[in-house]
Amino acid sequence: MSELEPFRVRVKVRHYELDSLGHVNHAVYHQYGEIARLELFEKAGGINGDLLKWGMAPVLLESHIVYRRELRSGDEVDVSCRAKFGDGKVFWMSNEIVKIDGTPSADIRCTLGLMDLNLRKLVAEPRERFAEAGLDLDVLCGTAS
Numbered sequence: 001m002s003e004l005e006p007f008r009v010r011v012k013v014r015h016y017e018l019d020s021l022g023h024v025n026h027a028v029y030h031q032y033g034e035i036a037r038l039e040l041f042e043k044a045g046g047i048n049g050d051l052l053k054w055g056m057a058p059v060l061l062e063s064h065i066v067y068r069r070e071l072r073s074g075d076e077v078d079v080s081c082r083a084k085f086g087d088g089k090v091f092w093m094s095n096e097i098v099k100i101d102g103t104p105s106a107d108i109r110c111t112l113g114l115m116d117l118n119l120r121k122l123v124a125e126p127r128e129r130f131a132e133a134g135l136d137l138d139v140l141c142g143t144a145s
Contacts, residue, residue, distance in 0.1 A: 006080040006142045007040045015073045023070035030063055033095040033108040036081035044140045050133035055117045062111040068104045076100045083140040085127035089113050
């Protein structure tokens with residue numbers, strides 16, 4: 001497989017997202033990552049189809065962020081998103097938040113799982129469950145065959 005450009009969504013910083021120091025509140029960076037994750041799932045085929053009918057949905061288990069440069073009101077950023085799968089019950093999604101002038105602002109790495117909403121437990125092999133539900137794994141992972 002070869003790497004493609006990761007999925008990106010553009011977000012404009014709103015004044016109400018600022019903290020008392022005049023830059024984006026730390027928690028808002030995580031919201032930007034969540035926006036990109038949800039948009040990527042939608043582009044890959046959505047999670048409200050077969051996954052939800054089967055009683056499964058992705059859940060965030062852990063989120064780690066590295067702040068690089070502050071964001072201020074009116075800044076515009078591109079938020080990338082890409083998934084990575086391995087063995088087991090978890091998978092990872094990463095975001096890069098970059099100002100439109102190319103300045104890196106933050107990097108986020110999240111650990112997620114696919115939860116059985118009835119049993120309230122993670123299911124094994126989420127990659128296979130996503131594929132069975134019709135999600136495009138090449139879109140999720142930013143790869144081409």
